Amino acid sequence: MSLQIIKQGLQVLDIEANAILALKDRLDESFVQAVQTIKECRGKLIITGMGKSGQIARKMASTFSSTGTPSVFVHPAESAHGDLGIIVDGDVIIALSYGGESPELAPILSFAVRKNIPVIAITGNANSTLAKAAKAILNISVSTEACPLNLAPTASSTASLAMGDALAMAVLNEKGFSPEEFAEFHPGGSLGYRLLTRVKDVMHTGEALPLVQLETPLREVLSIMTHKNVRGASGVLDLNGDLVGVITDGDIRRRLEKSPDPLTGAAKDLMTKHPRTIDANELAEKALFLMEQFRIQMVFVFDKLSDYPQKPVGILHIQDLLSTKIR
Numbered sequence: 001m002s003l004q005i006i007k008q009g010l011q012v013l014d015i016e017a018n019a020i021l022a023l024k025d026r027l028d029e030s031f032v033q034a035v036q037t038i039k040e041c042r043g044k045l046i047i048t049g050m051g052k053s054g055q056i057a058r059k060m061a062s063t064f065s066s067t068g069t070p071s072v073f074v075h076p077a078e079s080a081h082g083d084l085g086i087i088v089d090g091d092v093i094i095a096l097s098y099g100g101e102s103p104e105l106a107p108i109l110s111f112a113v114r115k116n117i118p119v120i121a122i123t124g125n126a127n128s129t130l131a132k133a134a135k136a137i138l139n140i141s142v143s144t145e146a147c148p149l150n151l152a153p154t155a156s157s158t159a160s161l162a163m164g165d166a167l168a169m170a171v172l173n174e175k176g177f178s179p180e181e182f183a184e185f186h187p188g189g190s191l192g193y194r195l196l197t198r199v200k201d202v203m204h205t206g207e208a209l210p211l212v213q214l215e216t217p218l219r220e221v222l223s224i225m226t227h228k229n230v231r232g233a234s235g236v237l238d239l240n241g242d243l244v245g246v247i248t249d250g251d252i253r254r255r256l257e258k259s260p261d262p263l264t265g266a267a268k269d270l271m272t273k274h275p276r277t278i279d280a281n282e283l284a285e286k287a288l289f290l291m292e293q294f295r296i297q298m299v300f301v302f303d304k305l306s307d308y309p310q311k312p313v314g315i316l317h318i319q320d321l322l323s324t325k326i327r
Contacts, residue, residue: 012146012154019142019155020162026139027166034120034136035170038069043090045071048079050104052153053096053122053160060094060164067168068177080107087111094120094167098140098156100128109133122160138163197324199287200280203301203314210234211312214244214268221247221267233298235312236271242310243300245271279304280313288321 038045045064049057057073064071074083084107087093093112095105100123112119113133121134124141131137140163146154208229212221214236225234225247236245251270255262276296278287280303287299301314 008148015144015146016155016158019159022142023140023159023163023166030136031138031167031170034138034167035174037092037118037120037135038064038167038171039174041069041090041092043070043088043092045069046074046087046091046093046108047071047096048074048076048093048105048108049096050076050102052157053098053102056157056160056164057094057096059161060096060168063165063168064171067172068175069168069171074108076102076104076108079104079111084108084111087115087117089115089117092118092120094122094164095130095134096122096160096164097128097130098124098153098160100125100130102130105130122163124156124159138167197284198280199278199282199284199301199316200314202284202320202324203280203316204229204320205314209312209315212236212247212267214238214266216267218263218265218267218270221270222252222263225249225252233315234267235275235300235315236267237312240310241308243275243277243302243312245273246275246300247271248297275300277302277312278316281305284321284324287316288318291318291321 045061047057047061047064048054054073054075061071061073072086074086087108093108095108097105100121106129109119109130111117118135119130119133120136120138121130122138122140123130124139125131126137126139126141140156140159142155142159144150145152145156146158210224210228210231210233212224212234216236221234225231228234232249234247235243236247238244245268247267247270251272252262255270276290276294276299278290278299278301280301290299291297296318298315298317300312301316302309302311303313306313
């Protein structure tokens with residue numbers, strides 16, 4: 001019994017996989033025309049369909065909107081009761097109907113003809129009413145449905161979904177849609193955090209900055225390193241306020257081990273010159289990569305666009321980055 005169930009499941013997957021693969025030979029000039037029409041759209045995409053086609057249309061609208069092409073789903077049955085008002089000059093319509101004869105699409109198609117609004121058809125019937133009204137026809141016909149009765153839309157709806165994704169990704173590529181733009185539309189996801197979170201968004205500033213002068217006594221340096229919000233490090237400034245070195249708790253430990261009087265001297269005697277730094281406008285993810293690459297716990301932050309590009313404006317600890325969602 002279980003083998004029969006698995007066999008049926010495998011058969012469905014094979015049929016639907018073959019339905020998608022069959023689409024490869026149909027990406028012709030009509031597909032190119034559809035992509036160009038959407039790319040040149042001055043308004044928004046209106047995507048419509050009934051039943052299972054309508055559910056695919058909703059997903060397509062969401063995909064296009066999230067990848068740089070404003071799109072809305074319009075229910076064809078509602079369109080004749082006022083929803084046609086959402087369609088305006090400059091829009092493009094994508095209509096899905098496997099048979100191409102859904103009567104509910106008639107009001108939208110008639111409206112498109114009257115207003116000279118281009119229609120892209122995704123259909124399995126190239127001779128249908130929908131196809132004849134379209135500027136570009138994307139053929140998603142299948143030899144058989146995955147349904148054992150060959151009735152329920154299964155392979156055909158899968159083919160529609162795949163064709164919609166192919167169309168959306170081709171448009172994305174033609175528009176040069178960037179990861180940063182994608183992140184703008186997905187600020188709540190991990191990609192959004194990675195591509196939108198800058199060093200300046202998570203760094204410590206102002207009174208939290210542990211900074212000392214070249215001549216600051218080591219006892220005072222140790223006190224500052226202990227009492228600031230970011231503990232375990234201190235930046236060393238010259239007379240111009242530029243960062244010239246850094247002292248870490250590792251430097252202190254090594255001095256305690258080697259010197260009979262470890263707290264004598266000044267900051268300049270213990271500091272490490274040329275510390276690692278990062279610009280405030282860099283991605284936080286880059287800061288994390290820098291810290292991991294050089295095995296350091298913190299970096300001082302500059303604002304290279306300011307009048308004082310060598311003056312520290314913040315400090316960033318690795319724990320600040322690990323507490324975000326950039327990784």
